[in-house]
Amino acid sequence: xxxxxxxxxxxxQVLLLLLAAAGISQQATLREASEDFYTAAVVEFSQADxxxxxxxxxxxLAGYLELINSPNATAADIMVFPEMxxxxxxxxxxxxxxxxKATPCLDDPSAEYYxxxxxxxxxxxxxxxxxxxxxxxxxxxxxxxPEDTRPCASNGHNIFNTNVVFDRNGTVVSRYRKVHLYxxxxxxxxxxxxxxxxxxxxxxxxxxxxxxxxxxxxxxLELVEKHGIRDFVYTxxxxxxxxxxxxxxxxxxxxxxxxxxxxxxxxxxxxxxxTGSGIYNGRKGTLTSVIKLDEGERRIYxxxxxxxxxxEPQRQHRIAxxxxxxxxxxxxxxxxxxxxxxxxxxxxxxxxxxxxxxxxSLAGSMKADVCHGKLCCHFELEWNPLETEAGDESSFGYxxxxxxxxxxxxxxxxxYVRNCGIFAxxxxxxxxxxxxxxxxxxxxxxxxxxxxxxxxxxxxxxLMPNSVRDNLMPLxxxxxxxxxxxxxxxxxxxxxxxxxxxxxxxNLLAFAxxxxxxxxxxxxxxxxxxxxxxxxxxxxxxxxxxxxFFASWLHLLLAVxxxxxxxx
Numbered sequence: 094x095x096x097x098x099x100x101x102x103x104x105x106q107v108l109l110l111l112l113a114a115a116g117i118s119q120q121a122t123l124r125e126a127s128e129d130f131y132t133a134a135v136v137e138f139s140q141a142d143x144x145x146x147x148x149x150x151x152x153x154l155a156g157y158l159e160l161i162n163s164p165n166a167t168a169a170d171i172m173v174f175p176e177m178x179x180x181x182x183x184x185x186x187x188x189x190x191x192x193x194k195a196t197p198c199l200d201d202p203s204a205e206y207y208x209x210x211x212x213x214x215x216x217x218x219x220x221x222x223x224x225x226x227x228x229x230x231x232x233x234x235x236x237x238x239p240e241d242t243r244p245c246a247s248n249g250h251n252i253f254n255t256n257v258v259f260d261r262n263g264t265v266v267s268r269y270r271k272v273h274l275y276x277x278x279x280x281x282x283x284x285x286x287x288x289x290x291x292x293x294x295x296x297x298x299x300x301x302x303x304x305x306x307x308x309x310x311x312x313x314l315e316l317v318e319k320h321g322i323r324d325f326v327y328t329x330x331x332x333x334x335x336x337x338x339x340x341x342x343x344x345x346x347x348x349x350x351x352x353x354x355x356x357x358x359x360x361x362x363x364x365x366x367x368t369g370s371g372i373y374n375g376r377k378g379t380l381t382s383v384i385k386l387d388e389g390e391r392r393i394y395x396x397x398x399x400x401x402x403x404x405e406p407q408r409q410h411r412i413a414x415x416x417x418x419x420x421x422x423x424x425x426x427x428x429x430x431x432x433x434x435x436x437x438x439x440x441x442x443x444x445x446x447x448x449x450x451x452x453x454s455l456a457g458s459m460k461a462d463v464c465h466g467k468l469c470c471h472f473e474l475e476w477n478p479l480e481t482e483a484g485d486e487s488s489f490g491y492x493x494x495x496x497x498x499x500x501x502x503x504x505x506x507x508x509y510v511r512n513c514g515i516f517a518x519x520x521x522x523x524x525x526x527x528x529x530x531x532x533x534x535x536x537x538x539x540x541x542x543x544x545x546x547x548x549x550x551x552x553x554x555x556l557m558p559n560s561v562r563d564n565l566m567p568l569x570x571x572x573x574x575x576x577x578x579x580x581x582x583x584x585x586x587x588x589x590x591x592x593x594x595x596x597x598x599x600n601l602l603a604f605a606x607x608x609x610x611x612x613x614x615x616x617x618x619x620x621x622x623x624x625x626x627x628x629x630x631x632x633x634x635x636x637x638x639x640x641x642f643f644a645s646w647l648h649l650l651l652a653v654x655x656x657x658x659x660x661x
Contacts, residue, residue, distance in 0.1 A: 130397045131295045134169035135381075136160055136369040139361040139389030140178040151181050154210045156391050161217045161225065165393045170295050171224040172393075175370070176304050176330040177254070178228070179210065182279075183233040186211045188257055189265050191291075211257075219263030224293060225288040226358075226383045228303060228328040230280070231255035231270070241284045251281040256301050256328055258291050267291035272305040272312060275332070276504045289310040290322060297400060301326035307347055308500075308508050310553040310611040314351070318592070320625035323353045323401040330360035330367050334439045334502075335430075335527045336516035336603035337559055340369025341384055345567045346607065348373035350576075354398050361389035362563075363436045364497075370564075372396040378570040386565065427503065430528045436642040440527040442501070448492040450521060453478070453537070463513075466497030467618070468546065470513030470606075475541035479599055488520040489536040494605075499613075509613035513546045514559065514605025530563055530602065538599040542592040547585045548608050552615035552628060556588050559607040563600040572596050584617040584630050 138160075141152035141179040157174060166172055176391035180186065186208035197207045198216035211229070217227040231253045235245035245251070256272065258267035269289040274280060288311065290300045300316035307313055307327065317323040325348075338342065340359060348355040352375040359370040363386075371382030372394065380396035428440040439496055447465035451474065458475045474494045481487070496512045518526035519534055548556060558575045560568040574591040590606045615628035621633070 102204060113287070120563060122482045127295065128400070130399050130410075131170045131293075132194070132395065133356050133372055133398050134172040134393050135356050135370045135372055135393045136172070136174045136391070136393055136483065137359055137361050137368065137383055137385065138175050138178045138391050141356045142362075144201045146181050146183045150180055150184050150210060154213060157214065157227070158217055160391065160393055161214075161221055161223075163393060166221075169223055169395060170358070171293065171299075171326075173226040173328065173356050174228065174324050175358040175360040176228040176328040177230075178330070178360050180208065180229050182230060183421065184208055184210065185252060185406050187259060188229075188231045188255060188268050190531065191267050193263055194264055194266075196262060196264040215259055215263035215265075215455040217263075218259035222261040224261060225259045226301070226326050226328065227259075228254070228256050231257075231268075231494065238284070244286075252279070253283075254278060254280050254303060256289075256326070258299075258301070258338065261294070267299075267301065268311075269301050269303070271306060273305045273309050273506050275305040286311045288315055288320070290316070290320060297324050298322060299324045299326050301328075301364055303327075304329045305505060307343060308609065308640040309506065310355070310614075312557055313347075314611070317351050317353060321403075324398075325353060325355050327357040329357060329369070330362070330365070332439060333366040333369070333565065334441055335529065336443075336561065337441060337512065337514065337605055337607055339384075339438075339561050339565050341371055341379075341382055341565065342559060342561040342567045342603075344369065344371050344382075345373055345379060345569075346559050347555075348375055349570060350555055350557040352376050356398075361385055361391075362435060363387075363389060366437045366439065368436075370394060372398060374399055375401075376570060382566075384565050386436050407542065432529060438529060443494070443523055443527050445498065446494040446496045446512075446523075448494045448523060448526075451491040451493060451515075452639060453490060458541075461493055463493050466496040466511075468495055468497040468511045468513070468548075470495045471543075472513075472515065473541065473543040473544040473560045474515070476537045476539045478538070479536050479538055481536065487534065488525075489530075489534055490521065491515045491516055491522070491537070492518055492526055492554055494648065509610040509616075511546075511548055511608035512605055513544050513612060514603060514607070515542070515544075515599065516603045516605075532563060532600065534565070535599055538597055539592065539601055542598075542601075542604055543584060544604070544606050546588055546606055547580070548588055548606075549617040549619070550579075550584045550586060550630070551610050551613070551617065553611040554586075554612075554616075555609045555611075556586065557607045557609065558590050559603065559605040561602045562598070563602055565602075568592075568596075568604075582633055584625075584633060589607055 142147040143149055197212045198219050201207050204212045232250045235249055235251055254271035256269040260266045267289055270283050270287055272286040274571050290298055292298050300322040302313050331340040344357045355373040360367045368385045372380040374380050381394045430438045449463050460473050463470050493515050498511045499507045501507050516526055556577050572593050576589045578587045580587050588606050617630050
């Protein structure tokens with residue numbers, strides 16, 4: 094009997110071990126899954142805009158807290174809110190330095206030092222055990238930064254446009270202050286631009302930046318190239334501009350070109366042309382996105398984001414410097430367009446581009462080169478006309494365009510652009526280009542688009558695929574072909590952007606290779622040969638060296654032969 098019991102015990106032990114093993118195996122599977130991805134939520138948010146600023150703050154805060162506690166956000170590891178959709182200048186708060194590891198919910202529960210809304214967000218992050226990113230108006234005593242010798246406001250404070258990151262305990266773990274202010278924002282900048290990152294308990298390190306920062310090297314591309322960051326938090330209140338600078342168009346292009354994850358949360362305000370949120374997985378494109386052209390909204394968009402393997406930052410020859418504030422050249426007032434829903438768009442200065450009208454009489458195909466400055470763009474297009482009603486005399490078409498120069502939008506920091514693209518026009522004049530079009534206005538179905546160009550190397554450069562359709566959504570990676578190859582011994586990059594062979598488009602607004610050269614620092618061929626060498630470029634091998642080498646040997650052989658002849 095004892096043997097029977099012992100045998101039974103052994104059977105149970107084996108079963109328990111098997112069950113335990115099964116449990117361990119299941120947990121391991123869950124851990125492996127969590128090691129492969131994290132869950133992110135971005136918020137498209139329409140802030141209150143009534144005359145009562147206190148009531149607006151209460152409304153915005155209530156909206157934030159409702160979304161934070163929403164069942165749709167339950168699975169999120171990190172949640173990102175947009176730029177400037179919470180507090181205003183009448184409710185500015187201090188923000189603790191991350192190294193203090195302050196938790197406002199615990200350290201200041203009565204909100205005697207921090208503004209009450211700030212304490213409530215800290216408590217909310219703590220309650221839901223989630224990383225929360227907000228963007229706010231922040232104040233700091235000028236006396237806290239004695240190294241800043243610039244004039245201080247009469248109230249003794251600097252005001253910043255600031256991202257704040259709370260961890261799962263409601264602790265402030267990161268703070269970033271916007272570098273590139275937009276349209277004369279009444280705020281300050283730090284003496285030295287901040288380049289900020291934060292680590293998470295799900296083994297991902299994020300960099301973060303704000304809105305128009307994306308158009309500049311510091312801090313965005315510096316985080317990629319010098320710090321090896323592959324995941325980014327991006328808070329925005331974007332002002333969309335056609336044909337190359339609408340919200341999702343820029344977001345996808347930037348994430349794709351850098352092959353990084355981008356969590357972009359956008360403010361939703363039609364009258365500012367502000368909308369556009371998304372989560373992007375590098376070269377694989379959009380995981381989720383939205384652009385609202387008819388009305389504002391307060392909504393969460395959630396996606397599982399694949400994790401990148403840890404990579405070493407790229408090592409580049411760079412000249413250390415601070416951000417230079419370049420004087421912007423005078424430009425005329427920007428043209429705008431307001432849709433029937435009240436969505437306001439601005440338009441780029443297309444008059445500065447060198448353009449060529451697409452001649453639709455050329456039997457449905459065209460090859461052409463367009464040059465501006467030192468940039469030459471090669472275009473190949475094929476198309477079919479769309480059926481139109483009898484008597485329709487619309488002059489719809491496309492212009493092929495090249496631009497090599499500064500992007501001088503009023504009241505913002507300029508950046509240098511080399512751009513090859515096509516854009517839609519409602520008429521033959523350049524004044525008819527760069528606007529939203531209705532579906533009825535399009536007259537061509539494009540079955541082939543190819544753009545090729547050679548771009549000079551630079552210390553600061555990002556070549557991006559750039560496209561947008563009539564719904565202001567970009568093409569996804571499966572819909573296009575993209576390549577950038579370094580030309581041997583020439584210090585040039587050969588870029589190619591083409592519509593996928595399986596695609597045809599009848600609603601295309603723009604398609605371009607957008608080359609951002611930022612502050613035009615150490616761009617090959619733009620200075621003297623001595624400057625190129627100082628920037629790290631070796632002299633190009635044009636064959637002259639081999640010719641000189643061959644000539645030297647030839648002279649030597651002739652001399653030896655002549656001596657031999659004299660001796661004999």
